[in-house]
Amino acid sequence: MASLPEIDLNPELLAAAAESKAWPFEEAKKIIDRYRKSDFPETVLFETGYGPSGLPHIGTFGEVARTTMVRHAFHVLTEDKVKTKLLCFSDDMDGMRKIPDNVPDRAFLEPHLHKPLSSVPNPFGGDYASFADHNNAMLCRFLDTFGFDYEFASATQYYKSGRFDEMLLRAAERYDQIMAVMLPTLGEERQATYSPFLPISPKSGRVLYVPMKRVDAKAGTITFDDEDGEETTLPVTGGKVKLQWKPDFGMRWAALGVDFEMFGKDHQTNAVIYDRICSILGARPPEHFVYELFLDEHGQKISKSKGNGLTIDEWLTYAPTESLGLYMYQRPRQAKKLYFDVIPRAVDEYYQFLSAYPRQEWKERLGNPVWHMHNGNPPRIDLPVSFGLLLNLVSASNAQNKNVLWGFISRHAAGVTPETHPELDRLAEYAIRYFEDFVRPTKVYRAPDEVEREALAKLAETLAALPSGADGEMIQHAALNVARKIERYQDHSKQAPEGGPGVSVAFFQMIYQVLIGQERGPRFGSFTALYGVTETRALIEKALAGELVA
Template sequence: MTDTSELRAAALESKAWPYEEARKLLKRYPEGKPGGEPMLFETGYGPSGLPHIGTFQEVLRTTMVRKAYEEMTGLPTRLIAFSDDMDGLRKVPDNVPNKEMLTTHLGKPLSRIPDPFGTHDSFAAHNNAMLRDFLDRFGFEYEFASSTDYYASGRFDEKLRDVLRNYDAIMAVMLPTLRAERQATYSPVLPVSPTSGVVLQVPVEVVDAEAGIIRFEDDGQTIEQSVFGGQAKLQWKPDWGMRWAALGVDYEMYGKDLIDSGVLGGKIAQILGGRKPEGLIYELFLDAKGEKISKSKGNGLSIDQWLTYGPDESLAFYIYREPKKAKALHLGLIPRAVDDYW
């Protein structure tokens, strides 16, 4: 038996959680993807704040499942690290400079807001660069993708057209999940104001689905505008489902706080001709106060903070263990985590 066949046999027998996750993909496509297409893994990143270990863990755990699948099948895979950099800035993060400047740009796409650090073309470009440096530093194999690029370049145009064609069906999925006052103004499509540049949360009327034209009110004016070319984006739950359908994502894990959102995203993906990906629902990382780690709060632990006190392997081992169990993530736990590794 060759080394490769021995590895594959061992992988097929393994009960470790990455291999159990990879088996979901074997069931999804028992003969591999049609046409020999690579199995597509995705991780998402919201660049409204600086990347932290919570960001790192999702890429690391997804990579573990990806490698398990490769060992079990010998088939090709891809991993896309997708940045939601067209999202509107909802609040100013606590851990960035020039907060006053950022305040004047609230609501605008992150990719169209000046970089408060003064080193990149936009706030999103700065945080995207940090994410890529972060991932490159640890040798991850991935393809970076930008929401702004996908919307502006037309790569999402056909699915945006499908959203307008199926507008009522998507509304039927989303409206029952909203409070009455939110239902009155909700639209899965968010136009970008042609005057203020803000991502608008306003009711939208589909004028011409094939041409991609919508109508909405903006500062007292009735506007007809295309959804193409970065002139609109989707609300994040419809956006998630649209992306799954547009890219053909096969695997994406997410935290337990997004269980309901994942269900909605799956329904929308199906409406748009896609299929909900497989994935692990993991427990959350918590700070020293037991609160969820947030990029905008800046209460996460940085990679550099961990590596000051422990080796790379201790962090990887801590993240690997028990993904369905909530974990503390603060300086005080590092000594014990290092001891557990050794």
């Protein structure tokens, strides 16, 4: 989904890209403006961060996917003449401050609290040397699964190999300037013990949050009291010491020359600190993009410890990856609820955008999410039935396998089979799975009242009078004619094309509540054309006989 293929740079595309207001282009233009008065570096560096205290999750996917979209937009704007790299950086030298909930043996890890994650033994089994090694491998497998083009980086390797030594020595040299930035952000008690340097105890191996007794910039060392009270001096280089997370952000940007990094809103207040540390160390801070956080169905922030919201595995159990990619593209600066009810809409919106793409001019194409999701090369997919319709077909027919669904689909759309439309076949499987887990348990049929019984009986009679092969539009029009003659369903705020009042949505809500046991459904005409007029009339007869409620 997200690798960077060769770009077909035609003049129309380039002209539209220069004017595009799509957010990936807006972010890419910031990077170009960054070098307006100088040459580009050999490689423009995009970075994302990963905390290996837990497994990669839906937020990890979103951050890498969105950064890839900006990176691709940058390639287009620079006519693919500037090399770029996406660095996925794992903060695996952070101390394990608490034992994760998802490990098989918590007692096994208790002796290793506060050690760097790369020094904590692996509790999951296998050939991985440490807890971080295991989770880093899961990250790489995760990103590879989605086809991202990236380079993995380990904080432990970078610290120990000397990649950060120059900046760590500079941090010791400019210690007072860094402290002047950090101390005003801390409470009085924390100020008394704070240091941007966190030594790794030579005796216990733990990351120590202790005050510095001396910082010798010339020697490149720090002196502190170890856990047993013994005064200890360590070099700030070679992985003997790491930085607190806020100074670490700015130091990493300075050491690597990061040009672009996005992060969640929970980092926003600290971004100015990261920038100032980076500047103190003699580098220009990268361009930022702050995205909003995801909320659960109750509007609460999603938290790994709470276990609220969706995991990426849960989403991909019920919908294709592309629907998740669309969800990540849309309105990234707006807080969005992330729970199971959003999935069907995301699926249908993805295929709607995909269907519209070939008909659009370049200006509209570059504002279409699928162009960004597929790196400028969206696939051509014919989808004669929407995901929402499939879900309601499953609901009405109680289909438990794809063969039942395909019986309806093939009758409705001649020549459409699982072989000719494999994408539709894939969606049929998702629809059955989603229905069984989320729709069936919540279905509540209700009995129609007298007005509703009369409306349904008239609807059945009208459907019976339709010519064979009536399409969705004809069926919808016939249903509207039934509703217009019933006072309860007349909407005087609307006007029918033929004159007179329009039809209230209450009519179709009633149909889905009584016939399918759901509050909402797709367009009635489209559904009936797919399910079948005869089958819909039989469903009405069951409802009138009280069989559905029973």
